Amino acid sequence: MIDISRIAQEHLPLKKVLMHRPEVELAAVTEETLEYFHFADVPDVDEFLWEFDQLVAAFEGMGAEVLLVNEILKDDPEATAYIANRANMTYTRDLAIVTPRGGVLLGMAIDGRKGDPAMIGRVFDRLGIPRLGELEPDGLLEGGGITYFRGDSVIVGRCDRTNPVGLQRFETYVRQAGLRRMITIPCHPGTIHIDGFLVFIDEDLAIIDPSQLDFAPAIIKDLETGQIREQMMMDFLAAEDVDTIVISEEDGWAAANFVMTAPRQIVGYEWAERVMNEVERRGGKAVGAPGKELRKGNGGPHCMTCALERGAV
Numbered sequence: 001m002i003d004i005s006r007i008a009q010e011h012l013p014l015k016k017v018l019m020h021r022p023e024v025e026l027a028a029v030t031e032e033t034l035e036y037f038h039f040a041d042v043p044d045v046d047e048f049l050w051e052f053d054q055l056v057a058a059f060e061g062m063g064a065e066v067l068l069v070n071e072i073l074k075d076d077p078e079a080t081a082y083i084a085n086r087a088n089m090t091y092t093r094d095l096a097i098v099t100p101r102g103g104v105l106l107g108m109a110i111d112g113r114k115g116d117p118a119m120i121g122r123v124f125d126r127l128g129i130p131r132l133g134e135l136e137p138d139g140l141l142e143g144g145g146i147t148y149f150r151g152d153s154v155i156v157g158r159c160d161r162t163n164p165v166g167l168q169r170f171e172t173y174v175r176q177a178g179l180r181r182m183i184t185i186p187c188h189p190g191t192i193h194i195d196g197f198l199v200f201i202d203e204d205l206a207i208i209d210p211s212q213l214d215f216a217p218a219i220i221k222d223l224e225t226g227q228i229r230e231q232m233m234m235d236f237l238a239a240e241d242v243d244t245i246v247i248s249e250e251d252g253w254a255a256a257n258f259v260m261t262a263p264r265q266i267v268g269y270e271w272a273e274r275v276m277n278e279v280e281r282r283g284g285k286a287v288g289a290p291g292k293e294l295r296k297g298n299g300g301p302h303c304m305t306c307a308l309e310r311g312a313v
Helices: 024-028 045-061 077-083 117-127 164-176 233-239 273-281
Strands: 014-019 065-068 096-099 102-105 131-134 146-149 153-158 181-186 198-202 205-208 218-222 228-231 243-246 259-262 265-269 285-289 306-310
Touching: 014 045, 014 259, 024 045, 045 065, 045 265, 045 285, 077 117, 096 117, 096 306, 102 117, 102 164, 117 131, 131 164, 146 198, 153 164, 164 181, 181 233, 198 259, 218 233, 228 233, 243 273, 265 273, 273 285
Parallel strands: 014 065, 102 131, 153 181, 205 243, 265 285
Antiparallel strands: 014 306, 096 102, 146 153, 181 218, 198 205, 218 228, 259 265
16 A cells, blocks of 8 residues: 655655666667667666666665566556557656645657656556546656655746646646645756756755756746745745755766655765765765666666655654
């Protein structure tokens, strides 16, 4: 049984998380299909899987239970046949988000991912998670562009992989889910997701890239009254008493793309050493996983996780 009631409390310990260990589908990534699947390079399959297993072990070592898409759907021949041709299923974060009242199947921007959220819908059905709604076929918004904040707010990025239909439909669903506030961050042209520059690792601590956050004022909407105001995100974080760990290009690729498994306990790529050291200096714990092959899918550990349940230790 999965308890989704506290899933929006991003600062609580991660109890259950959905990941997908790819099987034959990685063979679909070739030099000819790199753009279609949005891979940076053709991965070494054995090394990719070894690194994936190391990442799973890191999450389990931090107390999270990892549920695998391919295990949950193994006796669904239609789903298995579909997934065998969809190389991006590993990046489960983008496909769906669980709210306190059900799952929302999100809308994919590239052809190599369109239709994939339906597989997570089947997972939700198997796990007993109700479906609150879906964005496809005409709504665009991916999970890497969404984060919860302190249980009653959701932050979304208005970036290259969103459209007005997706944002409006998602707003309707999170209002139905009981959230009080939606903060929309305008992103630089070329930006895909906000989890490259804003990830909360406690209720009062975030990993950020200020140059990305202050492109333009965020739109802060009260979902109960409809009232709207504008504020720069750095000012918003300061007003909410959120401390920050600032990253730069020197920290390495995907240096913000960590997953919080408990307050100030994080899992990410091993090369972001300065970030991990800073978390531990502040009393936390950081675990780095190898990602030489995993990064070829243009995703980090945060991208490979769809949080299902959060709660007390």
